[in-house]
Amino acid sequence: MAIDYIKNVKISAVCCAVPTDKLTAEDFYQYLDKDNVDRFVKDAGVKQKFYSKNRKTITSDLCFEAAEEIFKKKNIDKNSIDALIFITQSPDYGVPTTSSTLQYRLGLSENCMAYDVNLGCSGYVYGLHLAASKLQSGYLKRVLLLVGDTGEAVSTSPTLNDLLFGDCGSATLIDYEDGAKGFRFDLQTIGSGFKALGATTGLRYAYVGYPTFDPAIHMDGLAVFTFSITKVPKLFKSFLETFDMSIDDYDTVLLHQANKSMLDVITKKIKVDKSKVPLSLDRYANTSSATIPNVMCDYYASNNEDKEVPIIMAGFGIGLSLGIADAYINPKDIFPIISTDITWDEGREKVLEANAKS
Numbered sequence: 001m002a003i004d005y006i007k008n009v010k011i012s013a014v015c016c017a018v019p020t021d022k023l024t025a026e027d028f029y030q031y032l033d034k035d036n037v038d039r040f041v042k043d044a045g046v047k048q049k050f051y052s053k054n055r056k057t058i059t060s061d062l063c064f065e066a067a068e069e070i071f072k073k074k075n076i077d078k079n080s081i082d083a084l085i086f087i088t089q090s091p092d093y094g095v096p097t098t099s100s101t102l103q104y105r106l107g108l109s110e111n112c113m114a115y116d117v118n119l120g121c122s123g124y125v126y127g128l129h130l131a132a133s134k135l136q137s138g139y140l141k142r143v144l145l146l147v148g149d150t151g152e153a154v155s156t157s158p159t160l161n162d163l164l165f166g167d168c169g170s171a172t173l174i175d176y177e178d179g180a181k182g183f184r185f186d187l188q189t190i191g192s193g194f195k196a197l198g199a200t201t202g203l204r205y206a207y208v209g210y211p212t213f214d215p216a217i218h219m220d221g222l223a224v225f226t227f228s229i230t231k232v233p234k235l236f237k238s239f240l241e242t243f244d245m246s247i248d249d250y251d252t253v254l255l256h257q258a259n260k261s262m263l264d265v266i267t268k269k270i271k272v273d274k275s276k277v278p279l280s281l282d283r284y285a286n287t288s289s290a291t292i293p294n295v296m297c298d299y300y301a302s303n304n305e306d307k308e309v310p311i312i313m314a315g316f317g318i319g320l321s322l323g324i325a326d327a328y329i330n331p332k333d334i335f336p337i338i339s340t341d342i343t344w345d346e347g348r349e350k351v352l353e354a355n356a357k358s
Helices: 025-030 035-045 059-074 098-106 123-135 190-197 223-243 261-271 288-300 344-357
Strands: 002-006 011-017 021-024 047-049 083-087 113-117 142-149 168-176 183-189 197-199 217-219 253-255 307-317 320-330 339-342
Touching: 002 098, 002 123, 011 123, 011 288, 011 320, 021 025, 025 035, 035 261, 047 288, 059 098, 059 142, 059 339, 059 344, 083 123, 098 142, 098 217, 113 123, 113 168, 123 142, 123 183, 123 288, 123 320, 168 288, 183 217, 183 223, 183 288, 190 197, 223 261, 223 307, 223 320, 253 261, 253 288, 288 307
Parallel strands: 011 339, 083 113, 083 142, 253 307
Antiparallel strands: 002 183, 011 168, 021 047, 142 168, 183 320, 197 217, 307 320
């Protein structure tokens, strides 16, 4: 079993950024039957999402802005960042890695390790494990974890999935600190369910027998729902038994913001009071890998307490991949969600120049 306990590490700051444009459920009345849209809002819990209407603000821009906010508010020396981990399913390019361009854009030291990871709904929990692992030896002292995803606003043939998925980028600073309580993990992969959620074509298979590239995410809703309401509660049970904890020991339970009906069932099965399970899904939609930091910032940013509180978080979905982690955070280190329409012209020019040459 992939159970781990990494001590002497802590979350020192978290910030999220979303685009400035907003799309509401009412906007979909022009595309779809009103009753179907209203039923979706009731079941899924999504009333609106943030997105970049002109698609100029992308995942790396949002993560960049969230990181800069942390650097400014915490007065961080950028040369102190020993590693940058970028987790997304919407990178700037196929190659090079977006982490490389972010190291350059952020002005981090050339002695900084940087790499990308392709993960979705479980990405934040896995990212915390990767970051903590880097710090375990004590040689590296500080990791910048950037996690986020962006998608299309409305597809050419609109569906309710276009409302379900929103855009968000996050930045989390993880530090080595001798004596810190650290993070505990339980991580799982169920690769046999890979067909339940994902793009049906891409890279290797894009032109095999069907010469049309379709980057859209396709989902077997029933399979994903069943996976989530069965596997996630079992993982909670395993985690709590392994570490001799009770769900009541935590200040909040931060669940991947997938679908309200799904979260209601999970909340009931793990026997936690609903007041401890905050939601940001209604206003920010399902932001894939960024939902956990999104709901964390949405809930704690208005909390002025200056003390560490225990939280437990669970990410689950595409892969199929799932994981649970717990940690101690200080609400004063969790910043409000910011909005931005930033773009990076130098990065965009690379694509335009390549297109011109071809």
